Amino acid sequence: MGIRFILMVNKQGQTRLAQYYEYLTLEERRALEAEIVRKCLARNEQQCSFVEHRNYKIIYRRYASLFFLVGVDNEENELAILEFIHLLVETMDRHFGNVCELDIMFHLEKAHFMLEEMVMNGCIVETSKSNILAPIQLMDKTY
């Protein structure tokens, strides 16, 4: 299992989406999110996209006002995860059309559905955007 959690956080450090692939209690999650968000948001553009925190490696990428943070274990390929974040954003862009913080907030369940199609149990399931979006579009059409 490579990916431990995926977070989307705004510039102010507020969580906008959180998906964990291992069990953490509510308190642990809150503490973890606060710590890593503080660490990542303090870094500048020139610094690398990887931060080590406890036994996690956080790979993060910033898109306008939104930060995407992925926590992985030591085995994972950091550059690939960086690429994966980009794929995730492109997929959301294709669905929402230039995705922004509000899209994710007001369509939290849809964002989760997309993520579900891409990552399961910490592993990448699908990398084709049309395959990822097919079930969601089908749902939109039917209902």
Next chain:
Amino acid sequence: MNPFSSGTRLRDMIRAIRACKTAAEERGVVRKECAAIRAAINENDQDYRHRNLAKLMFIHMLGYPTHFGQMECLKLIAAAGFPEKRIGYLGLMLLLDERQEVLMLVTNSLKQDLNHSNQYIVGLALCALGNICSAEMARDLAPEVERLLQFRDPNIRKKAALCSIRIIKKVPELAENFINPAAALLKEKHHGVLITGVQLCTDLCKASEEALEYFRKKCTEGLVKTLKDVVNSPYAPEYDIAGITDPFLHIRLLKLLRVLGQGDEDASECMNDILAQVATKTESNKNAGNAILYECVATIMSIEDNGGLRVLAINILGRFLSNRDNNIRYVALNMLMRAITVDAQAVQRHRATILECVKDLDASIRKRALELVYVLVNESNVKPLTKELIDYLEVSDQDFKGDLTAKICSLVKRFSPERIWYIDQMLKVLSEAGNFVKDEVWHAVIVVITNSSDLHGYTVRALYRAFQTSADQESLVRVAVWCIGEYGDMLVNNIGMLDVEDPITVTESDAVDVIEIALKHHTSDLTTKAMALIALLKLSSRFPSCSERIKEIADQYKGSLVLELQQRSIELNSIISKHDDIRSKLVERMPVVDENPAGDSIPATTASINLPNGVAKPSSAPLVDLLDLNSDDAPVPSSSGGDFLQDLLGGDLSPAPKQSGVNHSPNNGTSVLMDLLSIGTPTQSSPAVPDLLNSGQDSKKPVSPLEGLSSPSSNSIQPTSSAGFAPGIDLLDSFAASPPKQENNGPAYPSVVAFESSNLRIGFNFSKLPGNPQTTLIEATFTNLSPSVYADFIFQAAVPKFLQLHLEPASSSSLPASGNGSITQTLRVTNSQHGKKSLVMRIRIAYKMNNKDVLEEGQINNFPKGL
């Protein structure tokens, strides 16, 4: 309808939360919403269940408890429609808190949905199962998942593959069921199925040796071909990233090949060509290509050796390391860390670049690089590398100094070629980043200094200089204070000059100044201040001319609110004013301290270092000091100092009883001191005392001999000093209670009962040879207190190094019963430290009572003063 349950729309709730200006406001909104949702749940409101759950997910994301919504998820999952199920499963995955009963309840719904006719519902169930499956669920649902691995729709097969991973992680013995279906997935064309299938195979290999062998034999070639196809595939818009088709699949394939190739020459051989192709042909100007190269290097480093490939891989890392992109440099450092076990030489070649990375602006890169440098250091390069690191320490960020200091200290300790270098480096670190140095590190520095007797002068002068510039570094101050206390005279007199140093002029009062500054500095903490007080005590003896000034400084702490300082101040005062005769003995130099090169005992040993002489705390060093076992001028008895100490103080002192009382390492000094100091002080009669003396000794002995010694009512205490044993009196008084006048009274020493047990009493009479004050003649009288006769009576005695003992033959070897007669024996003791130290003796008496061997032991501390 309940006014609460109507609630707000999801959109409105999110707006309301967004509008909140403070956390308290947000909590208020959330509380209200949660109350409404609970009410709706209680009413079993069907219409808004969907919406309530969506709200709960949002509230959960914000970090509020939402466990009460779990059962709602189950209800939605059990509903017939897809949208309900969809949201129900999502809620389940998010809100679940591993409560077993919920998982149990959901198992049945999952089973039904895995068999559902609608493939999207099957997909939902698989996804949920893959994310939350427990061991029990894995056992219950494994057959369904296995079947779904062959489902007609690839989107189901890929999810079933990942679900299988979860199942074999939870229940590894199920792995073998999945080997064949997993192998079948590797032949697929659909990328989703391939990537998950490859992942499943990788996990199967980790879970089962059998699976690893199987895939190695049957699938290696196929995987190599798949990778080749992916690498050479024409442009595929759906999977294309920066001109590369599906880099994620590349990476998964390379990972699996790594597992298969590791430790297997044939498999490694089989993948050589394709790895070489990936390593040479992949575009390295985009992140996706670099990700593949990175993975490829990892694989090359892990599989069985192929010289050519390794060179290729190391070259790629070299390119990465000199890349301008920080991400690339980061992964290069990461990879070099793994490569070092494979090819340390190649990594050493990049040493200069790596060292530069330690100084990078980016904390992540610095951390990686520092860890890499740490493993790169060996005996041959420790000096230049340490120099670089210490130089950098001066300019590094505050938050990096802690890590850096710890690593430097550890390197210096591990690879130090000589003591002077070690001391130099550690003093630099202490002056530069003394506030970041851990306690055990500066403890260890003190131990090393103590044990390097030829460097005492050099070190104390270096510390004096360092103190002038870096008095704000706490641990430097501590080490300096300690050393000036110990070696103050060497500082002042430039003793032990090395060729490399310049002489300095320090007066006695300059040295005291340093301690005073340390004592009064506002940043000094309790430990430093306490150490400074002790250093003052030592200096008061080393520099008699400053004694008055020192007393004045120390007196200022008599009223300190900190008990420790107050106590030390009062003790110090009492030693200076009342016990001048023993002061020099109390503060003699520390002897060599046990120094464990492995380092694990260093904290234990050094823990006692800041507990100075004369304080009634367990400590090994002061004890040794008190007995002065290592003074070179004293005639040395046949046994070595350490063993002798053991012998003197009670045979085997180690917790595990052993039969022999000699040849133990002197590592138990700690408890011995307590013992020594507590003897004769009624307020302190430590429970450890009889224990210590009994361990390893004759178990038949009914009463511990020492009990007689430590009991205040015992007549073993000599009359003149008995006043000193009155309860509540200062511990030190018991050492120095004897009136000094007696020394002039010639042979008028009182007799003492040196030892008394239930069976035996030993009395000592003392006399001096005229003109030879150092030598004392002791006439020992042994009296049998038991009703049986003692045969083969042998008396043995042992003394510390500064004493010399000669035993004359005993008057008899048989001792009549019930005190009807006695044995006498003359002992001649020469005290090389006459006037400074009192006699002390450990005795052992062996005899046969009713044909049984009896052994008694004891220690005699109640010799009159001045012998």
